[in-house]
Amino acid sequence: MSAVEAMRLPLSTDLAGFVGLLQRLNLPFRVSEEAGEQVLWVPDERFAEQVRELYRRYPEGDPQLVGRVEPGRRGGAFLQQVKASKATSAVLLVTFVVAALTLLGSNPDTLHWLTFQDFRLVGEDRVLFRPLADGLAAGQWWRLLTPMLIHFGWLHLAMNAMWYWELGRRIEYRQGGPMLLGLSLGFGLVSNVAQYLASGPSLFGGLSGVLYGLLGHCWIFQWLAPTPAYRLPKGVVGMMLIWLLVCLSGVIDLLGFGSIANGAHVGGLLAGCLSGLLGGLLARRRPA
Missing domain, CATH: 1.20.1540.10 (Rhomboid-like)
Known part of the structure; x- marks a missing residue:
């Protein structure tokens, strides 16, 4: 795809939760490493804008859209949803x-x-x-x-x-x-x-x-x-x-x-x- 750079972050940033969010939302993306940084690519600028807004709000993953909650942590997940x-x-x-x-x-x-x-x-x-x-x-x-x-x-x-x-x-x-x-x-x-x-x-x-x-x-x-x-x-x-x-x-x-x-x-x-x-x-x- 003709990719657009959505975000560029340090290698020390843990993107695991955010990548999981993008996967749950079925947003097309890929992550590469360039010049000592993580670069997140999407098909066009419209997707890039959505991804930036997502990351601004929920850098560790969106608690509202998590499909599965571990047993024993459901109460904590609900409190996260209320806070969000x-x-x-x-x-x-x-x-x-x-x-x-x-x-x-x-x-x-x-x-x-x-x-x-x-x-x-x-x-x-x-x-x-x-x-x-x-x-x-x-x-x-x-x-x-x-x-x-x-x-x-x-x-x-x-x-x-x-x-x-x-x-x-x-x-x-x-x-x-x-x-x-x-x-x-x-x-x-x-x-x-x-x-x-x-x-x-x-x-x-x-x-x-x-x-x-x-x-x-x-x-x-x-x-x-x-x-x-x-x-x-x-x-x-x-x-x-x-x-x-x-x-x-x-x-x-x-x-x-x-x-x-x-x-x-x-x-x-x-x-x-x-x-x-x-x-x-x-x-x-x-x-x-």
Whole structure:
């Protein structure tokens, strides 16, 4: 291949872990020794840029993408993943704290501070919502974002947390923690507003709108500017889109499994596709 020099390092540098990472990611490379240094070669400058970024973040190998963990060291490996995914872990920690404070959405005394609109209970089964404009006029702008942190039940929390851990780490690894936080807040805002416009005053919450945004971001970004971090397991995008269509059909509501925030899902997905489009196009414009 017509090789491009990606990195040049002293012979004393141990590249074993990093080389293992490149092998797991199926990145084409070779290492040679020249003038008393190790030189890592790749096919073109695009690969070289990815390799440099990988080495800057994880010179000893990426703990997120290690396929096998030695028995007895799984706990240590998980702590490494948490340390390497600080933004992802921080969002999940705040989500768990909110779940505890709201008793998974069952404690109205704390829940009403975080919902899109303030509310109060009238009797046993009637909810009276305060107009959104009144809340915003009172300076309660956080309500535009905080519904993303509310979850109703253990299953709701566990599923959303699992997918945020999977998708969030990929974006943090590829584009950094500030980008992940920015995307999460942006998708949260869009999905919350979309759900409000779709359903009117109602109790809704969860990270699922954000998750569809992260999915759309990875999907379109990977299509335009392929990167190992955004190479999702086969069938994931199709499965999530099929699930979205099933929810939109109303079948879930008819079966009595509860209301689905379809507006949040669609709004998040569209916002994610847009951010993935912009990010992918910018990545392609970088000099090759």
